[in-house]
Amino acid sequence: MKLGIHAYAWCSQWSNDTLNLINRAKDLGMDFIELPLMSLDTFDVKAVRQRLLDVGLECCTSTVLLEGMDLTSGDAEERQRAVSYLKQCVEVSSGIGAKQFSGVIYSQHVKLAIKRPSEKEWQMAADGLREVAKYAQTLGLPIALEPVNRYETYLINTSEQAMRLIDMIGMDNVGVHLDTYHMNIEEKRFSDAVKLADSKLMHIHLCENDRGIPGTGLVDWDDLFRTLGEINYQGYAALESFVDITDNMSTWVWRQLAPNGDTLITEGKAFIRSMQEKYRLV
Template structure:
């Protein structure tokens, strides 16, 4: 059994609605196993329509999000924390309704928020307490939550695998796992093999993002180290291409990709998928 490859819808669009349902068919035609649907605009999500299209096409789904300052569960404001818990539970409900089993991302603190000083224990405690409640609800619906460490410019709380595992331990729920991302690891980790191995047994998703967000295999990410670590821990779960291209004003604003990374998003993804699947076959077969 090999890895299951997802692709993030941000390769084409920054906003998901029924107007983008045809992307499900397109993702299937490119050879992916799953589509990753962003839930930042939860009010536009139609889980029933998504589920019907997924079932018709024969594609699976994972979901992700990044909470904002209005839903920041680390906030000292009780109303903001409650709003965040409500939003995250809504994401869990939507994921289950569309037939997914995993919801992950920057679900632990507001993306892009800056604070004064070093984040003290209260930030961690607020996040863990809120996510305990969300995790209990997710468990009832059969959903795994994934904590995604991201770089220092986008999160003040969790930048490394070690920090992500610390929060998971504080939450103490078996359905809360780790979601790694090679782009962020390239900034924050000293290497790729050791932190990927550190996640063994706790990993639920891995964003296969190149150092410049372009085609995997064309930047500085050590893909061999990542795949060797995945093979050494006998990981056969979901991985996903999260690659962006300069295709629209909205995409530039959302991803800070200001130059053309490939002739088209399809070109970027198809070449990246071929490169990564070839690498998987080589390394996993030598490890078995």
């Protein structure tokens, strides 16, 4: 299993001013860094790729669909904007040499829904993502769907729902991206969610129930890592927390979750590495 860090543990927006975070992640012993694609207008593909090569660090990318870009919208133009944006994210990810692209990419993040999703909305999400996945396949890039809690999406809250949508998409390069913060709310057991995803599990966000330092809260880390050991998970796993409010997505950080990004990484890494060793995932 490869252990990394999401850049939002340090910053609230990515730009060339934050390129040094790639160096910092490497210096702190991370195997990769996860880069947000929320603001493509400030994302310098050439600069990021060069810094990753110079430092010798792998990366993954992620995003969420914001207002005006919704694959489950009844407006065909809005659905096409979402597809176009996701294809651009795929192109950027490929351009920097990312190993995968994932996130809340199936419907608008924090959509003001007033009823459960219809079969038509499920099908629209599948159709849009199939087009994105086909494009990603031409670039050799895997993509993954991240289930998030009921307050952030009405479509994919669980591993089971993610697997259903993957079956509807019908592309081999689409997998699951689990997140322990959201699993703690929506899943019955961490182990069941992991077993269900099995070989389709591509990425995990390792978060405490309050998004603070892993090992300091209520997440059942033994249940999670025992099962990851059973399936011999060799994919990517990123520490994810947010240090501040951003103006490009909702993070709801109303208090300090860790003294700083470095403390989150140092203490979180020590805890996660101990769990890896305990369940033979080194």
